[in-house]
Amino acid sequence: xxxxxxxxxxxxxxxxxxxxxxxxxxxxxxxxxxxxxxxxxxxxxxxxxxxxxxxxxxxxxxxxxxxxxxxxxxxxxxxxxxxxxxxxxxxxxxxxxxxxxxxxxxxxxxxxxxxxxxxxxxxxxxxxxxxxxxxxxxxxxxxxxxxxxxxxxx
Numbered sequence: 001x002x003x004x005x006x007x008x009x010x011x012x013x014x015x016x017x018x019x020x021x022x023x024x025x026x027x028x029x030x031x032x033x034x035x036x037x038x039x040x041x042x043x044x045x046x047x048x049x050x051x052x053x054x055x056x057x058x059x060x061x062x063x064x065x066x067x068x069x070x071x072x073x074x075x076x077x078x079x080x081x082x083x084x085x086x087x088x089x090x091x092x093x094x095x096x097x098x099x100x101x102x103x104x105x106x107x108x109x110x111x112x113x114x115x116x117x118x119x120x121x122x123x124x125x126x127x128x129x130x131x132x133x134x135x136x137x138x139x140x141x142x143x144x145x146x147x148x149x150x151x152x153x154x
Contacts, residue, residue, distance in 0.1 A: 003056035004089065006096055009065060011042030013052055016062045017079075025082050026116055033137050034114075040067075040077070048076070049100055053089050064089045066097050073101070074110040078117075094124045094147075102149050111145045118143040 009017065017040040021027075027035045044050070044067070052065040064080035075097060080090045101109045112132050113121055122128070126145035134140055 004053050004063060004092065005056040006051055006053050006092065009045045009050040009052040011045050013050075013062070013065075014040055014042045014045060017045070017050070017052065017065055020062055020065065020079050020081055021077070023082070024079055026079075026114060030140070031114065031116075033139075050077075051093070051096060051100070053080075053084075053093060063087075064093055066093045068097050068100055068109070070101075070104050070106070072110070073106045073108060074112075090120060091124055094121075098125075098147055098149060101147070106149055108149055109147045111147070113143045113145055115140060115142060118145070121145050 018038065021035050021038050021040060024035065040050075048067050048069055050065060050067045053063045055061040055063055062081060063084040065077070066075060066079075067077040068074075069076045078090070078093060078097075080093070097109065110129075111121055111126055118128075121143075122145070126147050128143055129146045130144040132142045132144050
């Protein structure tokens with residue numbers, strides 16, 4: 001595993017996080033509409049807990065990030081760069097998110113998942129709670145999952 005630094009994102013990270021979202025191969029084909037024109041704006045980053053994993057070897061490449069909406073107790077965004085898939089970065093981000101949720105006093109965190117990511121969330125401890133029906137420009141059902149933050153809390 002590469003040397004990774006996990007830190008709170010800043011508005012200056014906006015372009016790099018937006019680029020990661022728009023170039024994610026997980027959103028190719030039928031899912032491309034979901035990220036077409038999507039932007040992770042500076043004000044969004046400043047108003048929500050967004051944490052970014054960067055390469056700690058000196059170049060600061062963005063390897064992944066997540067955004068947790070505390071008021072809604074929901075994981076809003078979670079991405080790992082294509083080149084960093086399989087390195088444990090996604091698991092590290094989820095573990096950090098769970099810690100942040102517990103520190104904020106949340107009992108659980110909801111996830112409306114990108115369908116191909118459902119297995120990842122299940123492997124990291126989420127449980128399936130339902131299905132979100134298609135709406136707007138999203139023409140496919142999405143799995144709804146939940147992380148229980150009261151289980152195994154230390």
